[in-house]
Amino acid sequence: MKTMTMFSALLVLALAAGCTRDEDAVGPAQKAGKAIDEAGEKVAEGLRAPLEKADEAARKLAERAEQERRALAERTEQAREQIKDATEEAGRGLEKAAGKVGEKVEQAGEKMQEAAR
Template sequence: MKTTSMFTALLVLALAAGCTREEDGMGPAQKAGKAVDEAGDKVARELRAPLEKADEAAKKLAERAEEERRQLAERTEEAREKIKDATEEAGRGLQKATGKVGEKVEQAGEKMQDAAR
């Protein structure tokens, strides 16, 4: 807004001054055009640094997000492996317990048969 108002003011001043050339060979419209170009360049220079900072911040944020995603994937895989190992261990423990229960039932059956004789 500020820049647009400045451009408009310069253009109006240049037109009001007339169209005669001055010593430097530039007429008022050329001077106004030059002033507009210079003002545009200044605005572009002033905006470049903040835009570059914002771009760099966005890149860093994306890198951090990717690192977090990678770490989460690793932790998820580690958790799956631990669950798998625990499940296998529980299965082995259940088989062992089942075998012992079977032995005890067999022993109890033999004792009952011996007592019945």
């Protein structure tokens, strides 16, 4: 049992000595990972400005489209009002013409009656 206890103690000491690591030491996988991260950041930084320009252009285009939509809606409403006014005026003209035709028909009827007497 004494041998087993000594062996266990030596094993614990060996593991403890082997597990101590220099925190500043960086392995090849860590170096590669860092390089990939840095490259990704550079690419992202390079794309950030063009993407911001594209976003700004899209925003301006959307604003212009909205302005044009509003202007078109306003012109459409004006055209509707003009058509409505023209239709009403035409209706009044037809009523007036119908009234005159009615008067003329009435006068012709009276003349026919007088001529028939």
